[in-house]
Amino acid sequence: MKREVGVALVDGEAQGALAIWPAPLSFWGGYNALLGAVIDRTHPAFGQSAAGRIVAMPKGRGSSSSSAVLAEAIRLGTAPAAILLAEADPILVTGALVARRLYALTCPIAILPLAVSAAFGEGAMLSLRCRAREAIVVAI
Amino acid sequence: MQLTDRDRALAAGDEGEARAFAFEVLEAYATALGVSSFLDISQAHVDGCLYHGQASLDFVERLVRDGGRVAVPTSLNVGSVDLIHPGLIRDPDLEQAGRRLMEAHVELGCERTFSCAPYQSRRRPLFGQQIAWGESNAIVFANSVIGARTERYGDFLDLCCAMTGRAPAYGLHLEENRGGEVLFRLGDDVDFSGGSDAPYVALGALAGDRCAGRIPVFEGLPATTTEDNMKALGAVAASTGAIAMLHAIGVTPEAPTLREAFKGREPRAIFDVGKGELGHALVKLSTARDGDKLAAVSLGTPHFSMAEFEALAAKLVGFRPAPGVAFYVNTSRETLAEIAKSNLKAKLEAAGVLIVADTCVYVTAILDEVEGAVMTNSGKMAHYAPGNLNVDIAFGTLDECLASATAGRVVRLGL
Numbered sequence: 185m186k187r188e189v190g191v192a193l194v195d196g197e198a199q200g201a202l203a204i205w206p207a208p209l210s211f212w213g214g215y216n217a218l219l220g221a222v223i224d225r226t227h228p229a230f231g232q233s234a235a236g237r238i239v240a241m242p243k244g245r246g247s248s249s250s251s252a253v254l255a256e257a258i259r260l261g262t263a264p265a266a267i268l269l270a271e272a273d274p275i276l277v278t279g280a281l282v283a284r285r286l287y288a289l290t291c292p293i294a295i296l297p298l299a300v301s302a303a304f305g306e307g308a309m310l311s312l313r314c315r316a317r318e319a320i321v322v323a324i
Numbered sequence: 325m326q327l328t329d330r331d332r333a334l335a336a337g338d339e340g341e342a343r344a345f346a347f348e349v350l351e352a353y354a355t356a357l358g359v360s361s362f363l364d365i366s367q368a369h370v371d372g373c374l375y376h377g378q379a380s381l382d383f384v385e386r387l388v389r390d391g392g393r394v395a396v397p398t399s400l401n402v403g404s405v406d407l408i409h410p411g412l413i414r415d416p417d418l419e420q421a422g423r424r425l426m427e428a429h430v431e432l433g434c435e436r437t438f439s440c441a442p443y444q445s446r447r448r449p450l451f452g453q454q455i456a457w458g459e460s461n462a463i464v465f466a467n468s469v470i471g472a473r474t475e476r477y478g479d480f481l482d483l484c485c486a487m488t489g490r491a492p493a494y495g496l497h498l499e500e501n502r503g504g505e506v507l508f509r510l511g512d513d514v515d516f517s518g519g520s521d522a523p524y525v526a527l528g529a530l531a532g533d534r535c536a537g538r539i540p541v542f543e544g545l546p547a548t549t550t551e552d553n554m555k556a557l558g559a560v561a562a563s564t565g566a567i568a569m570l571h572a573i574g575v576t577p578e579a580p581t582l583r584e585a586f587k588g589r590e591p592r593a594i595f596d597v598g599k600g601e602l603g604h605a606l607v608k609l610s611t612a613r614d615g616d617k618l619a620a621v622s623l624g625t626p627h628f629s630m631a632e633f634e635a636l637a638a639k640l641v642g643f644r645p646a647p648g649v650a651f652y653v654n655t656s657r658e659t660l661a662e663i664a665k666s667n668l669k670a671k672l673e674a675a676g677v678l679i680v681a682d683t684c685v686y687v688t689a690i691l692d693e694v695e696g697a698v699m700t701n702s703g704k705m706a707h708y709a710p711g712n713l714n715v716d717i718a719f720g721t722l723d724e725c726l727a728s729a730t731a732g733r734v735v736r737l738g739l
Contacts, residue, residue, distance in 0.1 A: 193356040208536065208566070213708045217377055223711045225611075243537060245566045249371060249458075251478035256377030271537070275478035277356045281349055282480045286382050293356075 186323040188300050192314030193272055194280040196290030199324065200265035202308045203237040204301065205229050208245035211253040211276070220262030238310050239264040240301035244273030254279030258291050266291060266312045268321070270298045294319030325351065326361040334488055342392025346487035353481060354492040363454055363493040367396050368486035369442045371458030372479050373403035373429055374687055375422040383480055384428040387487065392432050395489035399437040399447055400429055401459045402627075404688045407438070408657055408681040415689040422688070434486070438682035439656030441555070441627040443470060446658075451577055454497060456485030460562035461555070461626045461704060467569040469554050471577040473497050476568045496569055502578060503587030504571050506535040510544030511598035519548075519635075520721045521556035525703035526602035528557035529609060532565025534595060541571040541585045549575045552629055559626050560609075560703030609706040609719040612697035616716065616734045619696035621645070621725045622685040624654035625705035633663050633672070639726055640675040646732030650691070651677050654684040686712055699728050 207228055209215065214224035220235040244250060254276055257263035263283075267276060272295055280291045292314040304310060304323055311322045327335070335351065337344040354362070372380060404422030406412045413419045430436055437445060442457070443465050449455050451471040457463050458477045466472045475495040477485060485491045495501055508531060516523055531540040540561070549572065561567040571579035579585035623636070636653070645651045653672070655663075660681045663669040672679065685691060686705045691698070691713060699718040700706055706719040718734045728735040 210563075210566075212376070213711050225710055243566075245536060249374060249376060249479050251480050252372070252374075252376040252380045255379040255383075255480070259377070259379050259382075272357055274353065274357060274481070275476060278349070278353055278478050278481045281352050281356070282383055283379065285345075285349065286379065286386065 186304060188296060188321045190268070190294045190296035190319040190321065192292070192294050192317050192319040193277050194291065194293040195314045196292035197313045198238060198266035198290070198292050199309070199311045200236050200238040202301065202304050202306060202310050203229065203232065203234060203239045204306050205239060205241040208241055208243045210245045211250035215253055215257065217253055217257035217260055217262055220257065234264040235262045236265050238266045238268065238312060240268040240296070240298060242298050243269055243271040244276045250275045251279035251282070254291070255283040258283035258289050259287055263291050267293045268296045268301045269293065271295070296321065325355065331362060331490065340391055342387045342390035343395070343487050345387065345390065346484040347490070349480065349484045350488060350490060350492065357492065357494065359492040359494040361493045362490040363497060365396060365454050365456045365485055365489060365491045367447065367449060367455050368394070368398040368482055369401065369457040369459060369462055370398055370429065370434055370482045370486055371401035372483050373400050373426045373438065375404040375418060375425050380479060381421060381425050381428070384425060384432070388428050388431050392487055394433040394486040396486060397447065398434045398486040399442045399445065400434050401438070402440050402683045402687060403438050404683060406680055406682045408660065412680065413689055418689055437656065437658065439627050439658065440684065441629065441656060444627065444629050444656065444659065454491070456482055456491045458482035461559035463568050464558035464562045464570060465555060467496055468558060468571065468576050469551060476566070502569060503539065503589055504541035504585045505538040505592050506540050507591040507594045508540055508542050509594065509596050510542065511596060513599040514602060515599070516546045516548070521553055521701060522606060522721045523602055524553045524557040525560050525719070526605040527597065528560035529564050529703050530597060530601060530605045531570070532561040532563065532567055535593070536565035537567070539569050539571070540567065541573065541579065541591070543573045543582060545572045545575050547574060550631070552632055555626055556703060560707060563704045563707045606719060609703055610717060611710050612716040612718040612734055614734050614736050616718070617696035618649050618699055618728050618733050619694045620650040620652065620691055620698045621729045622652045622654065622698060622700050622705060623702070623725065625684055625686055625700065625702040628653050628655040628659065630659055630662055633659070633668055636722065637668055637671050639722070640671065643675050643726060643730065645676045645729040649729050649732055651729050652680050652685050652690070653677055654680045657681045697734055699725050699734060701725050
């Protein structure tokens with residue numbers, strides 16, 4: 185059973201199919217929380233839904249309003265089940281933290297190099313547990 | 325976590341439940357990033373007034389319900405509604421929710437500025453001042469052009485800083501993290517004469533693409549570079565590449581020399597940029613084709629400054645948009661009040677210019693059912709409009725925007 189360890193930024197547990205995004209996405213202007221779809225036409229995942237998936241991407245990008253869009257997507261159930269970032273992104277972390285405090289809904293976020301995430305393979309079913317700064321990703 | 329006595333008091337609720345909640349978010353955020361202490365900030369700019377859905381409102385309403393007040397002077401970013409010109413927003417649900425969101429922030433003690441360009445205001449911070457700002461273009465401007473110090477604060481977090489007067493001590497707040505990382509050397513063939521923002525927008529878009537999240541240093545910008553040029557450059561660089569700080573040798577305050585801009589370190593990468601690459605970067609900002617039918621022009625992303633209004637007014641002799649072309653300029657209520665004092669506002673309106681305050685065409689439902697392309701002189705608007713508004717966009721110089729509005733189609737004047 186393939187297993188990797190990263191750094192937990194937002195605690196929680198999630199399961200879902202892996203979506204590998206080779207480019208960073210700004211959730212604001214790039215993700216429609218109502219539809220649960222990537223609307224940035226220049227993004228490789230344009231048109232795809234992230235709902236319920238574990239999304240791996242290099243980093244956050246663009247507008248500082250991305251936190252609110254992520255929080256709203258979490259409230260509506262259209263957010264990724266979890267996010268694996270190659271570099272810490274404070275804006276996405278904030279959105280996930282606020283949603284957890286307002287609605288008791290979690291979208292764990294962890295740091296894991298993109299190549300390590302990608303090695304699980306697009307669509308692989310993963311289980312993620314983030315706790316006490318440690319993130320454990322397991323193929324299930 | 326190294327907390328001061330006041331931090332512990334905030335966390336314990338000594339200053340009320342709202343501030344305790346705000347500090348709780350700050351502390352969790354700092355922990356997540358491995359930051360172990362906080363520093364005082366003397367002002368905040370909150371980017372929480374754009375209605376992105378129920379979550380933005382739920383957060384602020386919780387602070388209002390708990391009797392919250394901001395701890396430092398706090399300005400507000402654009403909202404979803406033009407409170408000065410009611411009726412401009414075509415979506416009644418958005419109008420209602422957006423209006424409540426703006427009012428709830430005011431109930432927390434924030435000032436009714438509603439501008440994405442707080443650096444054009446009388447509240448502008450000073451060199452070296454520690455601040456907590458939201459809004460990506462304002463962040464890059466404050467750090468780079470003013471030399472004030474802020475990290476990238478997203479929605480929620482900027483308000484948490486404002487509520488507590490504290491910010492995590494990390495990133496661009498600290499001297500050692502403000503040095504340049506990537507060098508862009510401009511070729512002699514790049515023409516900055518004429519004062520157009522276009523070469524600056526091209527450079528910002530290119531830097532955003534090539535060094536996302538890093539600190540670019542530009543060598544070769546002319547001494548005639550204006551704050552509005554830097555505003556245009558920073559806004560597109562922040563949009564395309566999350567750039568929160570940049571240096572321009574001889575132009576920005578922390579970059580009198582190359583050595584000082586890089587704080588004595590070597591660039592991670594060096595790019596030589598010529599006219600051809602900048603031209604290509606501009607072409608990439610347009611999805612509409614030359615000659616396409618034009619539905620609207622939108623200027624002022626970020627908000628139009630006084631100097632930009634004066635430059636526009638000087639070009640309006642005999643100008644009139646073609647039938648079916650709406651010509652918008654977005655600005656702050658503070659700048660609007662200034663142009664209303666002179667005859668500028670009347671002159672603009674007589675020429676058919678529609679002035680939008682408190683918000684911006686690209687973030688809310690202002691445009692009528694659009695049949696045709698939208699044109700702008702803003703790289704930031706060009707980057708976001710296709711996704712946000714589902715329109716085709718043409719980036720052009722101010723002169724091209726005016727010529728196109730007159731012709732009713734996308735016109736190029738040749739650079």
